[in-house]
Amino acid sequence: MKLPAPLAFIARRLPEAPPAFALATALNFVRSRLWPEEDFSWLKGKTVRLAILDLERGATLSFDGARFHAGSAAADVTFGASLEDYLVLMHRQEDPDTLFFQRRLMIEGDTEVGLALKNLLDATDFAPLFDLLPTPLANSLRAH
Amino acid sequence: MTRLPQLVCPAGSLPALKAAVDNGxxxxxxxxxxxxxxxxxxxxxxxxxxxxxGIRYAQSKKREVLIAINTYAQAGRVQEWHASIDRAASLGADAVILADLGLLAYAHKTHPDLKLHLSVQGSATNFEAINLAHEAFGIRRAVLPRVLTLPQVEYVINNTPVEIETFGFGSLCVMAEGRCILSSYATGQSPNTHGVCSPAAFVRWDNQGKTMNARLNGILIDRFEDGEPAGYPTLCKGRFAVLGETYYALEEPVSLNVLAILPELIRIGVAAIKVEGRQRSPAYVAEVTRTLRAALDAAGNADFQVKPQWSTALDKVSEGHQQTLGAYSRPWK
Incomplete structure (x- = not known):
């Protein structure tokens, strides 16, 4: 998916804090359901940035050992991809190594934290998340 | 019709295991x-x-789960390896894949009903070594390192009662499997000792404009120009300056792909074909399993031909965008 030009024009000019705040809030909300066994000790004190390269925007998140926050510090690890490729990864249509080999996904900084994050998402069973959503929306996500 | 080899697929997570089972x-x-x-x-x-x-899921669909405990027990920490073998046995694994002779002896003595496979890391490339492990520890299967030609694989099969498993697809590493300590040269850690080649903690990708540098423990091992396909950050696949020329001094990043010789592998009696890639995501496991399943099912037929869509599917997920038959096809000896 590519944003239509006018939307992309607007997206490039929007502040980053509100979507990062929404993402942190959502993560805090679903954390215990999606990752009941995971203590995230390896993420404590780390800041992660997801850069959307085609929009020159992104979201920076940090984890203080208990909760996720919208971050402002320099990232320990940064992922970079187009919006379209993030969606491809979210839907598990391609694997991240494939996109990395093809230079569509970049990672910079603390590779070990980045790899741990990638492997956590790979190992995640998203079914408990669907139970929280309205049925039609959950079904359309499950279809992927 | 000849019996088809088992298709043995990798999983680094529960969703990947389910993807492998669901795709054949x-x-x-x-x-x-x-x-x-x-x-x-x-x-x-x-x-x-x-x-x-995962084991419940696979076994309920009449599939098997093998647990790889295929590094070498380190001095003073043997208990960790013994405990892993005990856990595998109590979880009901269909077999464990071992490399270390001491661990093979422990498993054989402690869990006489647990099936044992000799790992590729055991680096057994001749039938004498495989038969010795069979006599001493009762191994049922051996995974051959990716160093033998097709006639050599056939020679091994014809001289052992042990089932032979060979690699069918995945990233290829330098041809010294089970004996490679290149990673230790830069990081102090390698597969046999720490279970990992080029540990992520030592890897840095730094991007300068559109150029990406790969560093392993600070050592520049490769540089990818804009649009140039990247590979895993291993020393064997790095480019180095040798006598004023910079090139892949050991090997290029490539993937093994045996689709073209599947009928031959079946004919010579390979018992199982293995896909590399426990580090990859469920999307890779699903794609590769589905493709190899279709190809294997077709490979028993006399008019077998590699379908273009299989090659396209495997091309896409390959490291280095190049595929090879590796050592299987080698005119020289």
Missing amino acids: ADTVYVGFKNATNARNFAGLNFTDAQLAE
Whole structure:
């Protein structure tokens, strides 16, 4: 998916804090359901940035050992991809190594934290998340 | 019709295991979250609860789960490896994949009913070595390192009662399997000792404009120009300056792909064909398993031909965008 030009024009000019705040809030909300066994000790004190390269925007998140926050510090690890490729990864249509080999996904900084994050998402069973959503929306996500 | 080889697929997580089973794997191989297996990467692999669920899932569909405990027990820490073998036995694994002779002896003595496979990391490339492990520890299967030609594989099969498993697809590493300590040269850690080649903690990708530098423990091992396909950050696949020329001094990043010789592998009596890639995501496992399943099912027929869509599917997920028959096809000896 590519944003239509006018939307992309607007997206490039929007502040980053509100979507990062929404993402942190959502993560805090679903954390215990999606990752009941995971203590995230390896993420404590780390800041992660997801850069959307085609929009020159992104979201920076940090984890203080208990909760996720919208971050402002320099990232320990940064992922970079187009919006379209993030969606491809979210839907598990391609694997991240494939996109990395093809230079569509970049990672910079603390590779070990980045790899741990990638492997956590790979190992995640998203079914408990669907139970929280309205049925039609959950079904359309499950279809992927 | 000749019996088809088992399709043995990798899983680094429960969703990957389910993807392998759902897409036609006969067998899935996995590892614990520790240094006892050769894919000891951050966040990868299974907790006991996840593995119990995975084994239940696979066995309920009449598929098998193999647990790789294929690193070498380190001095003073042998208990970790013994405990992993005990856990595999109590979880009901269909077999364990071992490399270390001491661990083979322990498993054979302690769990006489547990089936044993000799790992590729055991580096047994001749039938004498395989038969010795069979006589001493009762191994049922040996995974051949990717160093033998097709006639050599056939020669091994004809001289052993042990089932032979060969690699069918996946990233290829330098041809010294089970004996490679290149990673230790730069990081102090390598597959046999720490279960990991080029550990992520030592890897840095730094981007300068559109150029990407790969560093392993600070050592520049490769530089990718804009649009140039990237590979894993291993020393064997790096480009180095040798006598004023910079090139792949050891090997290029490539993937093994045996689709073209599947009928030959079946004819010579290979018992199982293995897909590399426990470090990859469920999307890779699904794609490769589906493709190999279709190809294997067709390979028993006299008019077998590699379908273009299989090649396209495997091309896409390959490291280095190049595929090779590796050592299987080698005119020289």
